[in-house]
Amino acid sequence: MKNKTKIVSIVLFLSAFIMVISCGKQKTEWKGTIEEENGVIVVKNPKEPIYGEINFVLEEDLIIGKETDENYLFFRAVGIAIDDQNNIYALDYGNHRVQRYDMNGNFVHSFGKKGQGPGDLDRPSKHFLSNNGEFLVLDNRLIKVFNLEGKIQKTIQLRNRISDFYENSGGYIFSHYSFRDEENNVRKAIIKIDSDGKIIEKFDEFSEIKTSHSIKEGKMTYTFGMYNPFAPILCFCSYGSNGFCYAFSSKYEIYIRDNEGKLLYKIQKDEAPLSISGKEKNTFLKRAEERNKRIPKNIIRKAINFPPHKPYFNKILSDELQRIYVRKFGTITEPNDTKVYEFDIFSHDGNYLYKTRLPFLPRVIKNGLLYKVESNIDTGEIKIRRYKIKNWDQIKTGIN
Numbered sequence: 001m002k003n004k005t006k007i008v009s010i011v012l013f014l015s016a017f018i019m020v021i022s023c024g025k026q027k028t029e030w031k032g033t034i035e036e037e038n039g040v041i042v043v044k045n046p047k048e049p050i051y052g053e054i055n056f057v058l059e060e061d062l063i064i065g066k067e068t069d070e071n072y073l074f075f076r077a078v079g080i081a082i083d084d085q086n087n088i089y090a091l092d093y094g095n096h097r098v099q100r101y102d103m104n105g106n107f108v109h110s111f112g113k114k115g116q117g118p119g120d121l122d123r124p125s126k127h128f129l130s131n132n133g134e135f136l137v138l139d140n141r142l143i144k145v146f147n148l149e150g151k152i153q154k155t156i157q158l159r160n161r162i163s164d165f166y167e168n169s170g171g172y173i174f175s176h177y178s179f180r181d182e183e184n185n186v187r188k189a190i191i192k193i194d195s196d197g198k199i200i201e202k203f204d205e206f207s208e209i210k211t212s213h214s215i216k217e218g219k220m221t222y223t224f225g226m227y228n229p230f231a232p233i234l235c236f237c238s239y240g241s242n243g244f245c246y247a248f249s250s251k252y253e254i255y256i257r258d259n260e261g262k263l264l265y266k267i268q269k270d271e272a273p274l275s276i277s278g279k280e281k282n283t284f285l286k287r288a289e290e291r292n293k294r295i296p297k298n299i300i301r302k303a304i305n306f307p308p309h310k311p312y313f314n315k316i317l318s319d320e321l322q323r324i325y326v327r328k329f330g331t332i333t334e335p336n337d338t339k340v341y342e343f344d345i346f347s348h349d350g351n352y353l354y355k356t357r358l359p360f361l362p363r364v365i366k367n368g369l370l371y372k373v374e375s376n377i378d379t380g381e382i383k384i385r386r387y388k389i390k391n392w393d394q395i396k397t398g399i400n
Contacts, residue, residue: 062104065384088101123140130167156195211231313328
């Protein structure tokens, strides 16, 4: 009863806060609502943002990547993390190492090498820069924890395969993983992992569309995997230094949890689902047939399961001010060199502030800077590019 009273009080406080702001001099009116559903605060946003559309005024100010210098060379792919001083940490997957650069792009040092020793990397895939001054690398079923000077601190042996992850100040890992339920359906779950790599708590669960198939035709059985761009996915990211957020793209709903995993609130947006066009279906079918030439076309078409509508989004990011950037799902028929990426921007308390469009997909948005990784398909050359957002100070953080 006390918890329910507390939640109701918070709802009333937030509602009153919004009313006071909306009556101020700026007369900004938010047309959403804040409600309580099953003991959880839900911020319900209208279709249109409070401040309309905003254009980020970008100016490129740094490029890292050089084929002729080992310290600036990346192979296959790279993931990046940025600390509060704008130092850059690049996880170079192909070279099995982490390269650190200062805010001006000068090489500082690297750590890790191919191998299976304590400080080596075998199959690095994800990373996280913690508030404890540690750089964590997901390496197959291990999380290897380095200090920022590159010395290995510990290794966590995971019991399950995970994906994107977040470490809190107490050393617990929050992530998500796939599993099969009692009816053999593929599901995704948000989990909490202890220092021994064991799942100690499971939060929300979501149903996935199968990507692996086993189909019998006559005396033949065809077993294969197939990526479906229209399948809903679980998006996950850290939420500043105070927790993490995630969303399953079959529904426009974002979950915000604190440093201990407690669900603080959910963000929703009123948005109609978009149907998958015939052109998009045909494009995907042709690509699937091209990538799986050893599989008969009728088997491929039998395996494909189109969901009732497109995913609402396929990426979420947050900045140091805890604004959330939701990358909208576009179309698969548009060429990559002409793509424009549309984002919805929410405040730290869940209000839909802006929509914006960017000419590329950013990896990190932090301290008024935007980072992207650029790969040249023809040469294999990879560069990290940084852009200054010249109108950063004009981008609002909430209702005022």
